[in-house]
Amino acid sequence: MIKMDPIQLRLLQEIADLHDVPEGAYNFRANGQAVGRNTTANIDIKPKTEGSGIDIHIKDGTKNESVHIPVVLSESGLKETVYNDFYIGKDCDVLIVAGCGIDNCGKQDSEHDGIHRFYVGKNSKVRYVEKHYGSGDGSGKRILDPVTEVYMEEGSSMEMEMAQIKGVDSTKRSTIAELKKDAKLVVRERLMTHGEQIAESIYKVSLNGEGSSADVVSRSVARDRSYQKFDACIAGNAPCSGHTECDSIIMDSGKILALPALEANNVEAQLVHEAAIGKIAGEQLTKLMTLGLTEAEAEEQIINGFLK
């Protein structure tokens, strides 16, 4: 039986859409402690013998199963670094839901740094969802610095959905990926910063195998006095195709630095990058106002749609 307080349950709902214990394998972590774990015939979760974190082993051929590994922090001043390694066998088709919610009502900073490593087996298909959320009105900061490493075998595919919409004061996300022949990586990042928040998102994707492909797309909104940096580099080391795109709305006194980068080390590498930063178009506000919304309501609808 999992025991969590109401704040932790609310965080859990925000980051993983969970109201109850999910089906399948899971590992719940609250305030630095494992509070619930379930394994299945195909998915095993073991705590690391050295250091903090878990090893997740998914057997060859596991299909239509899921792993949930949410983390919630509701204690002010807690700092932790957790190493989670996923070993995904061949020919799998699985969903992995991670995410971290921090509620900090105190004066001390709370920080969770999740280091996730994925070893995706040949011809396996993985969908990975990671949401970050912060709440609480204490002066202590809510900090998340996740590191994600993805190693993809031949013919594998991974779709990563990363979202941070509210309440995280400082985040530095680093993602590296290495792809072998015919492997395919799709990243969809959604980010909104407000207040004095700082968010950095750094990607380095290496397309090492023939026929590999990557599509890294970020949509973000920077409000108030927040700062964002998007730095995505796709390196084409073989005949491959890569696309990176950063599309941002800037508001108030927000600041955004977009650095989409391409590195072609093979004449057959086809690489494209796009970046656009701009405020909400006046005609969009006008259109929604002619439908009866106030200017503030129109703004909210445009942002919600953009980040959906």
Place this chain on the structure above:
Amino acid sequence: MLELKNISFRAEGEGGHVEIIKDISLTIPDNRFVVITGPNGGGKSTLAKVIAGIEKNSSGQIILDGEDITDKNITERARLGIGFAFQQPVKFKGLTVLDLLRIAAGKPIKIAEACEYLSEVGLCAKDYISREVNASLSGGELKRIEIATVLARNVKLALFDEPEAGIDLWSFTNLVRIFENMRDPDKNRTVVVISHQERILEIADEIIVLADGKISRQGPKDEILPEIIGTKYAQTACRKIDTEGEK
């Protein structure tokens, strides 16, 4: 009923103020289908925008159903029942057709209801309902969605700014049909369309010719249309293609 009293609109031009609308007074009774035509630059679009509150008139009064709305903003006028369809429909990244129709309806309408509005503009609802209102849609599709957002609002006064602009001939034929359907006396809706198109002028109750910021002709269709037919104020659909080609 919509009353315009001595409406003028001035804009900043290179050589100082330019008067785009010059002291226009006009009354449009309820349940009418009115088409405003006239030369380009004559002030037609500006007049429609002034009525919707998108542009602010420099002088004069706008009265809707007896209420002075001159100082009301776009949102307030929309809530009083004025709808406006843009000449160039606005695109949105992320907002879907269903999102836009829900915003227009002002309540969380069911998908089935949203589909009815799309059917009314000749779009197969299931193909469009979850599409984003972005550049992946053609000019004709965007235009029909734009019209559907006005239909979903159930307005008293619907303003359409050159609905035929930027669409192909096939879409135009369907567009005329949509406007014919809008002439429904049971809907208790006044429709004002800015158009040069003969096919749209033909379904009007009343035609207003606006030139150089002033009303040069105004009257029932049967009276005005014969006078302007064949001129650039009342073009055939094929002529529309020609002139757009020239541009």
